[in-house]
Amino acid sequence: MKKTPMTLRGAKKLRKELDKLKKIKRPQIISLIAEAREHGDLKENAEYYSAREEQGFCEGKIQEIETKLANAQIIDIKKIPNNGKIIFGTTVTILNINLKKKFTYRIVGDDEANLKENLISVNSPMARGLISKMIGDNTIIQTPCGKIKYKILQIKYI
Incomplete structure (x- = not known):
């Protein structure tokens, strides 16, 4: 399987999110399901179905993050x-000549890209136009x- 580039910062952020989902969110959902089961008949128990739906989303997100990390080529610039x-x-400062x-932008993986934080995807037209260029x-x-x-x-290289 093809490895996806990811910065060390991006990998740490994903691991933190994964840890939060596994250690905080998952136990909360399990408690909600157990509490809803105590209310009796599950056929008409909206709280139970809501908690199960939330559990599905949580487990899906955990699996998604684990897959991203497993397929990541983590690069410490x-x-x-x-x-x-x-x-x-790399972090690059450019001048729009016109x-x-x-x-100033940092070139990062697709999952890390966030224009508000000046993080651009390595696959974006901007990054592709900058890769391999030098100062001047x-x-x-x-x-x-x-x-x-x-x-x-x-x-x-920071």
């Missing part, structure tokens, strides 16, 4: 020698607004 190129996990505006390079990236020219200002 701090352990990779800085060769000056933009690669998965707008004269700076942007210019690149043209196709965006929904058209082709935009960027200059690479800074690359950090």
Whole structure:
């Protein structure tokens, strides 16, 4: 099976969520099911069916996270020698040449991407246009607004 790149930060976040689901959420749901069973007839017990549905969602999420972690190629960018190129996990500052505006992004895995936190997916057009570039390079990236020219200002392996 193909490994999916994931940053060390992303893997830690998923493990934390998995731990919370297994140690807190799952026991809460089990308690709700047990409590609902005590009310008697299960045929007309909405609380029981609601708790069972929630249990299904929880177990599905646990399985999803476990699969993601099992198929992850976890990359710690701090352990990779800085060769000056933009690669998965790097933080890059770029200048939109037309707008004269700076942007800083970290290139991460698909599950970690969050534009509000300046985390862009390695599979996004922006990241694909930046990968393998060096400080001072210019690149043209196709965006929904058209082709935009960027200059690479800074690359950090943090």
